[in-house]
Amino acid sequence: MHVELLAIAKHFGRVAALRDVSLRLPTGSRTALIGPNGSGKSTLVRVLMGALTANGEVRCDGVLVGEDRTKLAPRIAYVPQIAPRFAAPVRDVVWAIAKLRGHSVAPIETVAMQLGVDVRALAKRPFRALSGGQRQKVLAAMALASGAELLVLDEPTASMDPKSRGAFFHLVEQLPTATTVLLCSHRLDEIRRLVDHVVVLADGEVAWDGNASAYLDEHAEAIVEVCAQGEPAVEWLLARGFARGAAGWWSKSLPVAERARLLADLGRSLNGQVQDVVARDVERLQPKSGGPRS
Amino acid sequence: MSFAREVAVAARLDFAEVLRSRWLVFCLVVHALLAAMFVLVGLRESGVIGFTGMGRALMSWSHALLFLLPLLALSATGQVVNTARDDGSLELLLANPVSRTGYFVGTSLVRIAALCVPLWIAMPLMALVGALAFGQEVPWSFLLRGMAVSTSLLLCFVALGLWVSTLVRNQAKALMLTILIWAAGVALIDFALIGVMLQWELPPSAVFALAALNPVQCARLALLSAAQPELSTFGPVGFFLANHVGSTGLLWAGIGWPLLLGLTAWTWSLGAFRRRDLL
Numbered sequence: 055m056h057v058e059l060l061a062i063a064k065h066f067g068r069v070a071a072l073r074d075v076s077l078r079l080p081t082g083s084r085t086a087l088i089g090p091n092g093s094g095k096s097t098l099v100r101v102l103m104g105a106l107t108a109n110g111e112v113r114c115d116g117v118l119v120g121e122d123r124t125k126l127a128p129r130i131a132y133v134p135q136i137a138p139r140f141a142a143p144v145r146d147v148v149w150a151i152a153k154l155r156g157h158s159v160a161p162i163e164t165v166a167m168q169l170g171v172d173v174r175a176l177a178k179r180p181f182r183a184l185s186g187g188q189r190q191k192v193l194a195a196m197a198l199a200s201g202a203e204l205l206v207l208d209e210p211t212a213s214m215d216p217k218s219r220g221a222f223f224h225l226v227e228q229l230p231t232a233t234t235v236l237l238c239s240h241r242l243d244e245i246r247r248l249v250d251h252v253v254v255l256a257d258g259e260v261a262w263d264g265n266a267s268a269y270l271d272e273h274a275e276a277i278v279e280v281c282a283q284g285e286p287a288v289e290w291l292l293a294r295g296f297a298r299g300a301a302g303w304w305s306k307s308l309p310v311a312e313r314a315r316l317l318a319d320l321g322r323s324l325n326g327q328v329q330d331v332v333a334r335d336v337e338r339l340q341p342k343s344g345g346p347r348s
Numbered sequence: 349m350s351f352a353r354e355v356a357v358a359a360r361l362d363f364a365e366v367l368r369s370r371w372l373v374f375c376l377v378v379h380a381l382l383a384a385m386f387v388l389v390g391l392r393e394s395g396v397i398g399f400t401g402m403g404r405a406l407m408s409w410s411h412a413l414l415f416l417l418p419l420l421a422l423s424a425t426g427q428v429v430n431t432a433r434d435d436g437s438l439e440l441l442l443a444n445p446v447s448r449t450g451y452f453v454g455t456s457l458v459r460i461a462a463l464c465v466p467l468w469i470a471m472p473l474m475a476l477v478g479a480l481a482f483g484q485e486v487p488w489s490f491l492l493r494g495m496a497v498s499t500s501l502l503l504c505f506v507a508l509g510l511w512v513s514t515l516v517r518n519q520a521k522a523l524m525l526t527i528l529i530w531a532a533g534v535a536l537i538d539f540a541l542i543g544v545m546l547q548w549e550l551p552p553s554a555v556f557a558l559a560a561l562n563p564v565q566c567a568r569l570a571l572l573s574a575a576q577p578e579l580s581t582f583g584p585v586g587f588f589l590a591n592h593v594g595s596t597g598l599l600w601a602g603i604g605w606p607l608l609l610g611l612t613a614w615t616w617s618l619g620a621f622r623r624r625d626l627l
Contacts, residue, residue, distance in 0.1 A: 103443050105626040124447050132443035138436035142364030150357045154444045180368065182435075193440070 055114055055129060055203040055234045056081045057102070062110035064097055064258075071097040072108065073258045079204075084235045086245045086266065089255035095238045096135060098255065099208055102236070103132055114204065128155060131202035133210045135238070137189035144184065144192065145177035151196045166195035168225060170218045186213040198225050205229070208238045223247050242274050242335040274335045276313035279305045280320065281330040290323055302329070310335060354446045358454025361441070362428075366462045371424050375463060378420070379470035382412055387478055405478065406471075406487065410494040410571050414564055415534050417467075417498060418505040425459050425509025426526035429621065430519050438626060448622045456510060456614065463502050471495050494571060497602050501567045504606035505533075507614035514617040533564040556588060563606035570602020 057079040064072040072094045079085050087095050100106040104123040112119040114126050140147050152159045159173075166173045171191040176184065184192070190213045197205060205226075211219045226235065226248050237249055245252060245266055252269035254262035262269065280291060281303050294316070296304035308316060313333060320328065366372055386409040432438040442448060475491050478484040508529055516522040536558060544550060559565050573595040590598055 100439075100627060103439075105439055105442065107625055124445060127443070127445040130443070132440070134436055134439050134443070136436045138438075138440045140361060140364070140437050141368035142361045146360060146364055150361055150441075151444055153353065153357055154446055180364075 058113045060111040062108050064108040071258050079234050082232045084249040085251040086249040087238045087253050093255040094258040095255055130204045131197035131200040132206045133193045133197045135208040140181040143178050144181050147181045155200050161199035162195050165199045169221050204234045206236045273337050274310045275307050276310045277307050277334050279332040282328045284327045287324050287327040354450025355454040358451040359458045362455045362458040371462050375466040379466050383470050383474035406490055406494055413498050414568050417502050418533050419530050421463055421502050421505035422509045422526040422530050425506050426512045426522050427519050429513040430517055430522055452618050452621050460506050497567045497570045500603045500606045504563045504610035507610035511613040511617040514621050536562045563609055566602045566605045569598045573598035
């Protein structure tokens with residue numbers, strides 16, 4: 055599904071939540087929508103979903119969302135940031151969504167199982183009684199099983215455990231190439247694995263719009279943490295700018311591009327002296343440069 | 349996606365909410381307690397206001413319901429939409445192929461059923477218990493009149509509750525408004541209005557108009573219309589109206605005006621729900 059948001063502006067009283075935001079999501083694109091809290095991400099998603107009215111136009115395959123939402127709704131699936139607190143049992147909620155989308159509950163159960171939640175075992179429990187992670191998995195399963203042409207995912211893995219997050223990534227990667235994905239996320243691993251395009255919102259405006267690798271190069275920084283003991287290891291780590299931490303741990307931040315080389319060096323030089331290694335990416339507060347803008 | 353299916357899905361999810369909050373059970377218990385009280389206490393021969401036995405018990409119960417039903421209806425509906433909005437269920441459900449109209453109709457039907465079904469069970473049951481256990485003759489016409497008037501009043505206040513929950517986003521403010529509406533409904537009958545008229549020297553026509561616009565007052569007069577119009581039982585407003593529009597007119601006004609008011613409030617709520625921001 056091809057999505058166009060043209061000159062979207064939204065005010066809540068005197069507060070401008072979105073100012074002249076324009077985006078194009080081509081069919082099959084995978085886009086991350088990121089930005090600090092209050093930057094307008096959720097508002098933009100809700101405008102796209104037709105839950106909020108706004109100035110400007112939202113078109114999905116040329117159809118205005120505000121005019122014919124019910125016609126478009128079967129082609130769009132949504133995982134909200136905050137899982138709803140239905141009093142209905144899990145069975146009823148799953149049945150309701152499957153019924154509305156015109157398929158059986160079996161695909162939802164299958165996907166949920168892949169995400170690590172057994173819908174049948176939880177069938178009689180009130181949806182609101184599930185843990186945050188379980189609710190998010192069921193919601194993700196309902197969206198992924200829908201066969202929708204546009205998936206809108208608002209921080210879909212925020213409450214998931216690492217194993218389920220891995221399964222979720224795998225399922226999104228398995229989606230048909232024509233499926234358009236819009237992902238609101240702060241997690242760099244999600245951006246790295248799931249998207250090819252990044253849009254940054256700040257104060258209700260598009261502050262950055264470019265491909266994902268350029269964004270990661272501009273904004274991501276690698277953190278390498280090493281637990282090592284022994285004089286040679288300490289000298290090697292100090293020589294490469296590692297800072298000493300507690301319980302034998304050392305850490306160093308470096309550009310993402312240099313991480314692989316450092317880890318390879320580490321493996322060669324400190325073979326047998328390293329007890330553990332953790333490498334992760336974090337978002338840099340100050341990007342290297344301004345980066346591309348829309 | 350057919351509209352009926354949308355309504356059915358919304359209704360099933362809301363019915364679970366009704367069951368969880370025990371509204372159905374609560375209404376049944378309230379009606380059962382009231383019915384038991386009036387059957388046991390009221391089934392005695394009495395000449396008061398022209399009713400005896402079962403008729404008197406039903407009349408007393410109906411009068412109690414005039415004050416209770418609006419409170420039940422407002423409590424059951426005054427926070428339906430704004431709660432669903434706050435807890436995220438509205439956002440998720442309406443991101444799926446269900447129209448706002450489908451959701452609103454489904455939810456309204458469930459709330460109406462949760463309030464009306466206990467009443468429709470309890471009233472005839474009370475009459476049957478009176479007939480079987482106490483050998484009383486069932487006044488079927490008054491029973492039907494009481495059920496029709498009570499149902500009309502329930503529908504009116506269900507719609508007013510939905511109106512509040514749709515237009516007032518803040519749940520605490522919505523609760524306050526429903527209490528105010530209930531208080532106005534039960535206070536703006538003869539006694540309070542006459543007091544207001546005397547205190548502020550309002551013209552009697554304004555007081556009569558205010559009283560006649562109050563659906564609770566209309567329902568009360570419709571119930572009383574089965575009796576001879578006497579000033580002591582009808583009160584000044586009722587006595588005036590009974591002598592001008594007649595017994596049948598009072599009955600139709602008591603059923604029709606709350607229904608019309610409810611329909612207006614419900615239509616307004618639906619329009620606002622369809623047009624306004626969901627969140």
